[in-house]
Amino acid sequence: MSETLEYVASAARPDAPPAILLDKVNKWFGAMHVLRDVSLNVAVGERVVVCGPSGSGKSTTIRCINRLETHQEGRIVVDGIELSDDIRALDAIRREVGMVFQSFNLFPHLTILENCTLAPIWVRRMPKREAEELAMEYLTRVRIPEQAKKYPGQLSGGQQQRVAIARALCMKPKIMLFDEPTSALDPEMIKEVLDTMVGLAETGMTMICVTHEMGFARQVADRVVFMDRGEIVEMGTPAQVFENPQTDRLKLFLSQILRGH
Amino acid sequence: MSETLEYVASAARPDAPPAILLDKVNKWFGAMHVLRDVSLNVAVGERVVVCGPSGSGKSTTIRCINRLETHQEGRIVVDGIELSDDIRALDAIRREVGMVFQSFNLFPHLTILENCTLAPIWVRRMPKREAEELAMEYLTRVRIPEQAKKYPGQLSGGQQQRVAIARALCMKPKIMLFDEPTSALDPEMIKEVLDTMVGLAETGMTMICVTHEMGFARQVADRVVFMDRGEIVEMGTPAQVFENPQTDRLKLFLSQILRGH
Amino acid sequence: QQAPAAAANTFDAVKSRGQLVCGVNTGLAGFAQPDSQGVWRGFDVEYCRAVATAIFGDPNKVRYVPTTAQNRFTALQSGEVDVMARNTTWTLSRDTSLGLDFPAVNFYDGQGFMVKTALGVKSAKELEGATICVQPGTTTEQNLTDWARSNRIKFTPVVIERLEELVSAYVAGRCDAYTTDVSGLAATRSAQPKPADHLILPEVISKEPLALGVRQGDARFADVVRWTHFLLLSAEEFGITQANVDKLGNDPRPEVQRIIGKNGGLGPMLGLADDWAVKVVKAIGNYGEVFDRHLKPIGIQRGPNAQWNQGGLQFSPPFR
Amino acid sequence: MSQTTIDPRLMRAPPKRKLRLSWADERIRGVVWQVLVVGIVGTIVWWLWSNTVHNLEVRKIATGFGFLTREAGLPVAESVIEYSPTDTYLRALTVGLLNTLKVAVVGIVLSTILGTVIGIARLSRNWLVAKLSAIYVEVIRDLPLLLQLLFWYTILQSLPGPRQAMQPVPGVFLSNRGLKLPWLDWQDAHSLALLALLLGAVVTWFYRRQALAKRILDGQPRRIWPVALGAMGALPVLVWAALGAPWTADWPELRGFNFRGGVTVSPEFFALLLGLVLYTAGFIAEIVRAGILAVPQGQWEAAQALGLHPGQVLRQIVLPQALRVIIPPMTSQYLNITKNSSLAVAIGYQDIVSIANTTLNQTGQAIEGIAIIMLVYLTISLSISLFMNWYNARIALVER
Amino acid sequence: MSDVTLETAAAKVPEAAPRSPPASQIGLLAWLRTNLFSSWLNSAVTLLIAYLVVRWTIGFVEWGIVNAVWSVPDNQTQACRDLKGIGACWAVITEKHRFILFGTYPYEEHWRPALCVLLFVGLYTVSAMRRFWRKELALVWVATLTAIGVLMWGGILGLPYVPQERWGGLVITLILATFGLALAFPLAVLVALGRRSRLPAIKALCVLYVELIRGVPLISLLFMASVMFPLFLPEGMNIDKLLRAQIAIILFAGAYLAEVVRGGLQALPKGQYEAAEALGLSYWQKTGFIILPQALRLVIPPLVNTFIGFFKDTSLVLIIGIFDLLTAGKTAIIEPAWQGFGVEVYLTVGAIYFVFCFAMSKYSQSLEAELNRHRNR
């Protein structure tokens, strides 16, 4: 399996230094081994889609990347900074990595605009006026500038998720992580959000996205990673992975999600 | 309009005494007139689907039938017993009428099996063993016998609604009332529940069902009743009502629900 | 503020502060209690004013700190108050183990009983089986049990902390008898709509010398307090009153001359002004006047608090 | 099934984390912060402690619990156990503790009952009943408990004196000395009969359970009352008769100043109990109301539609669900009753606080006295909490 | 869009004229029938309660108004005593109301505590209005409390100095309650955060504090503050009695409020913490901007409940000889002339407590409704 990994990783823009490097990362929850020797190399500007059955460690992997979870073995290097117990390194990385959650996690007591400006003002120490201009710019990009004064509770799920994306973008991150951004949405709203993400992908942003939206993966992903039981089982271009699965597990998985639709 | 009523009512098995008779029933909530001269004759074994816009009094009508609401004018006779303030009559009727609610209303502190055996044991004074056998039989009929020991909170919505149906059946009612049993469910679960109801309809049970599922209505209903603003506006076979609506209101309503799908 | 090491200097501390801090009862009719205007009045309060006058020549340079039965001693120990004029019984253990001194007994009291006349009881010995109202946490409670034991009397206590509630319990008939210091009984009795309905029984079951208190080891300040009390006594003995104290310049009696500081000497020995006594008597009056002003109206007789030459216990050493 | 496919070599245990000595390390920071905070708190405590020791020494205040074995000499009006002023402080304090427990336990039971009734009354369909319960709750909650206690005590004192005592039933007297009830001249026979009654109650209870279980199993109803009558009526009477049927009642009668004989409910106890129960019931009523309202209307309807009777709906469906919402805040109220009983000082009921106050006044052992009060209340509070938490866990809802 | 078509189309449909319900369904009669006389048991209860209410009301009016004595010439209470309880002696309030309200504060200076009470009420009112919920409100608080301190103490601006021992009555109650809660609140927030901390020692300390303080009655803490506190300090050092009581109340209220706040913290979804962390906010930024604003909003009703409890509990300082409202009321009737009129005084004092607590409880209900409306759109 490792040959495949090497091959694919090196295939993706081998010249640039990697934006994210996971090297034999292992993680346990208590005694439960949830990540096993996960190695992944994401080049700058690369767009990676992660899929796999429930409980396979997809969320855990990307949460390790901005250290919402700590890994116990192996190395994670993000944007040239190695994740360790060092708090300064952590701060630096969180500034460079934006994250969008399945359940949006907007701050309900702040307006949309305040949601977007909070971190730039307090973390990046940006002047308020500037932060607001930036926020409006990104809100326009996700096509909801007119909602800026409303509260999250007044928006539909799709709109909320787009705000969440704008909020992350306002920190001008180099890397964006998405954890099943559409799975809490109604079918009609999924499209809104996917469109936004496609637009984002076109700007050349480095992205890792956990999703089961095949169409999206095919359209934007440079690479698809399939995880199962805490391991990366297969990876490759969407075409390789979807049309020509190598392992039984992936075949089974694909048959399931295709049947589900 | 009343000619139509007479005609259809008599068309349905005119020989048997009616299972349910509503005769010019009127009901007010405060000063609000929510049922206006509702007359309906349901023969034994007949399957009636009630539809109509929101707030038209569908729920109120069937809730009057097992006296979760009291009507103020007119007569309601169920299985030969007239509804009045008499508590014994009420007990007798509730024993004969099973009801399934939109929001399932399972008892969350009891297991599935206990949910089903509670009423047989305490109301019908059935021995526990017997009640459990009966419950397992009906749980098998709704295809979830393996969930018997779980609690409602551990089941999906569709499974919960099927438990609710089994629970009502365990009282061996002569009549079943359904109040929008599928409208709180996800599309995939709707099918599970509708299948169960179709199966039930095939046993010849007298049923009144409030639903907007056209497919279901076409498949099982002997008669479709259309209500609006507290009145029965039209009724007839599914074919009559759906293909050949007489009134503007029904036409408008049909165009809406068809557009919605 | 003051530590016990500095306790020897309460006098200086008071002087430099410009105010005397006086611990009083939170409310005891006749002895200490704020009136409708919130001004403290009563027999004990006059002692605070007298000491303040002695030191500053001004009876108003006092701050009153209401103290409860529980916190009065710590208030004094910790320096929260300079002097305690708060119906406190002088006992050996308090004198020794609490770090206090009792410079002067300003009121001789004893514990007695009061009953309703209608009960027909004439002597405390007839109280077998009675219900008796008593305040907790003071010597009263122990006196009562001691007395009951020595007289083989069984009684049911009703133990209520605040005096008002205790009195109202007695008045309402919750108890047959009410026991506290005789002065308190008299005060309660006179406050009743019909005092004649209540009878103070003849037995006095304990000695209750109610004394002023200061911190131990502060002889100088104790002297000031002690001699202020004696001044009030001597003034009464020699007929010096609020009204005539100004006009005694030519009084022939040498003792009177010494008291009013005509020839100087005695005041400065206490660290006070020569005319301290005149000012004190002018402002407060003599012992008898103070007594008549506050205690007589509520029905307390002089009894043991009469001058020694009137058959009482109040005796002032000579001013010389 | 998934477990079998996992390569056993991969079933590794997590490694231990190494600690790096750097301020940037979160764990180092954590340790430093903790050491700092604990150090500061520790220093303050140590400082206060050493001050106290020093002050006690300077002021020659003796410490230690030796005073507990000294003779108390303090009179106690009512006591669950034998007590006379010649007993020790320890015994006096025990009497106080038992008095506290007495009022707390009775108060908890009664206020739970009253509070439940009022809480349900607030949901009554009778407008007057509902409104009055609401007014009751508002008024009771917004007035200081102390004021209420004084109020009830004053009211009870305005009852007639012992000589004019009311006699609602012969042998029962109500006066400002309290409620006097006749009592048996207690003998062994009575103790044994009581024991038999208890035994009978237990037997009946078990029988009832059995009968119900059997009835659920086979649907046959069984009579319970014959067994109940036999076990709780005949058995004690038999025991009592076998032991010679002693029957001399101790009737209260006016002798001298007061009633002698019989048992007494004192006005102090009664006022305290009344005040506590009425006050706490106001709070419990709100808790119960919220609990019942928290059970969705659909549950009532579903149960009714199944044909259950209102009583069965309440017992089988609503209460079990409401209890989960009710129990945690109820625990706080039980704790409050226990602690509020310390206001007894104000109206002359001699609970632990009252007696400990007197003790520390007489002996000057302030620290020990207060330590005893706090220890006693802490123990009671923690026991109540533990019990209620256990009960709460037992009835917790099974979710996913 | 589809709504529009439905509306217009539906409007064209002729509506059948609604019949009004039968007479038994509406109007006063129907209301009485459904609400008061729906069954014979209900009717019986209604009649019984109505009878009792009417009787008590009449009794109270007779006692409190018809037969009452409103004032007597200087302390001659014979007129009151002659009533023998059939009428209230409001003269005691007429005579003593200033003492009850202001205690032993110098009589001529009573305008100062009176002004303070008004300031307190104004402060509460302003704080209660949501449109003033801004940062400046903290300044208003500081300014008002300072002004109150200046007014009460005096000593500057030509106001004569009034030592703390002379303060009393309602002002003391308001001071103890306001300062107590204003200071206990931040303490409670810290303790609640500490109790959820990952650092075991800090967590243990907070748990210890909360459980120890909550487990004992307030009066034992007050007692400790009053009797034993001087022993804890070095010799010669002392703290004002009011301050000691205040500290005891703060510690006690802090433990209770901490549990309330903790409830709010626990109710907050984990996602909020994670989202804030992922944005790179530091612990204190996260706590201050995201966690606390939401958590506190969640627990406003229990918070106000606790406030009400402590407002009343300040009356317990009578145990240590501070003249709060209730103690002042009790002291007012020590004077022999006025002994025996406790009921009138207690009623008055109770009414004052009631006004404040009732206002708080009504306010919390409306606030709860308002905030909830805000939450769901």
Ligand SMILES: Nc1ncnc2c1ncn2[C@@H]1O[C@H](COP(=O)(O)OP(=O)(O)OP(=O)(O)O)[C@@H](O)[C@H]1O
């Ligand atoms: N905080 C936690 N404590 C213990 N176990 C956890 C925790 N979070 C996740 N796990 C476990 O770790 C494993 C991997 O979880 P993870 O959330 O990464 O899966 P996933 O691939 O994202 O699944 P899903 O598609 O359901 O989101 C699962 O078995 C899960 O139960």
Ligand SMILES: Nc1ncnc2c1ncn2[C@@H]1O[C@H](COP(=O)(O)OP(=O)(O)OP(=O)(O)O)[C@@H](O)[C@H]1O
């Ligand atoms: N308990 C009640 N009190 C007052 N009005 C009520 C009550 N229940 C229902 N109504 C009113 O009665 C009318 C009929 O209600 P009903 O629930 O029967 O409508 P429905 O046809 O079932 O509508 P939906 O499709 O929304 O369930 C509505 O206008 C509703 O607002």
Ligand SMILES: [Mg+2]
């Ligand atoms: Mg996941």
Ligand SMILES: [Mg+2]
């Ligand atoms: Mg409906």
